[in-house]
Amino acid sequence: MEYLFLFAERVVANLKSELVSNKESIGHYSFDKCLIYNSSLEISFKNDMSVIRCNLSVHPLDMPWKLRVSIDDISLDSEYEIFPNLLKSPNTLGNELSNKLAKDIVIALRGNIK
Amino acid sequence: MQSCGSGALNTLITNPILTERLKQTDEGKVFLEVWPTISTTIDLAQISTELLTSFVKNSKSVSNVLSDLPEAEAKRLDDLIAKSDEVLVKRGVGAAYAGSVFKVGDNIAGKIIVQVKAGINGKIAVIGRKMDGHVNEAINSLQSQGKQVEAFNDVFQSGKSFNIDGANYSWQEIVDDFGNINGKYSTNSDGWIIDEELPNTLMYKANQKWVQKLLDDGYEIIDIGYPINNNTPSVFYNMELNVIFP
Incomplete structure (x- = not known):
């Protein structure tokens, strides 16, 4: 379970940083919540208009694991495959993936604004 | 006491077309197996949970066949199913079907x-x-x-x-x-x-x-x-x- 905390921390930190850096073009988003259960996590950021959600289940019946991202309940096309060694390396592989995830979310938000 | 009475539903035993139709499905076969016990018991409360459950569930499953019973007998069968279910509910099993x-x-x-x-x-x-x-x-x-x-x-x-x-x-x-x-x-x-x-x-x-x-x-x-x-x-x-x- 601890590895979910460490990975979630990377997602929250990178996404927060990317949202703040791009606030002029996408508007202000605030961290809403990060819920970690035994085998799943849910992270959300929001503002008055919309909600960004990241969900991951590492249940054995959900293998291969994929992190799902949605903006206002519309799923992003990209899929983020999460494998055990990535979760066990939050500062390298986990950080890399969460960085890409954060950038993709900002691109999607810019697309929504256009 | 949940009594079902004796001699009920003779058609199920005497009508070969009906019994043959019941034998065509697994549920019908089970129904015919439990039926002699259910139909001759004086007190349904004396019947095991397993047997009562099997009776209720399988009766429901073959209801299309049993609907061909003469009206009076069909009604008696419905009563018997309802009484069996009451017994099961009292035992905490819930509605059997x-x-x-x-x-x-x-x-x-x-x-x-x-x-x-x-x-x-x-x-x-x-x-x-x-x-x-x-x-x-x-x-x-x-x-x-x-x-x-x-x-x-x-x-x-x-x-x-x-x-x-x-x-x-x-x-x-x-x-x-x-x-x-x-x-x-x-x-x-x-x-x-x-x-x-x-x-x-x-x-x-x-x-x-x-x-x-x-x-x-x-x-x-x-x-x-x-x-x-x-x-x-x-x-x-x-x-x-x-x-x-x-």
Whole structure:
């Protein structure tokens, strides 16, 4: 379970940083919540208009694991495959993936604004 | 005392066309097996739960055939089913045929039922190839309808303990073991526990225990199969199917 905390921390930190850096073009988003259960996590950021959600289940019946991202309940096309060694390396592989995830979310938000 | 009276429903014994039609289905055969006991008993309360449940469930399953009984006898049969059900409810078994509410092809939250195992305790368990966005959604939908439901996930298993190979483990210990932090199980280069090793994990053994509990306690088990665009096999799901629907 601890590895979910460490990975979630990377997602929250990178996404927060990317949202703040791009606030002029996408508007202000605030961290809403990060819920970690035994085998799943849910992270959300929001503002008055919309909600960004990241969900991951590492249940054995959900293998291969994929992190799902949605903006206002519309799923992003990209899929983020999460494998055990990535979760066990939050500062390298986990950080890399969460960085890409954060950038993709900002691109999607810019697309929504256009 | 729930008496059914003697000599009721002679047509079931004397009409060869009707008995032949009943023999054409498994449910009809079971009905004909339990019928002599049920129809001649003085007090239904003396009949075992297993036999009463079998009678009620199978009577319902062959109701299309039994509807050809003469009107008076059909009504007496209905009364007998209702009285049997009353006995079962008093025993805390619940409506004996409540588990037959769902059938193959029914839709729960957009998921199509592919198999159903009838239950006797009024509770429903859902299985399928995927939890997130699949089984979990079906479960949420059933819960919103006021059904007593269960699934093999955090929501229903957190706080429970499982006796595995003589030792008790919490759900969290089982999840952590599956995380394989200490490299207890053989993995591939991405860290996935290899298929041959999965049956040795506490998670797999807990899953087996859970499935056995569903069968022992008489849950109605609904299988919603694979989600759209995902037909990847799962060692866990295959085990569930092999045990529940052999």
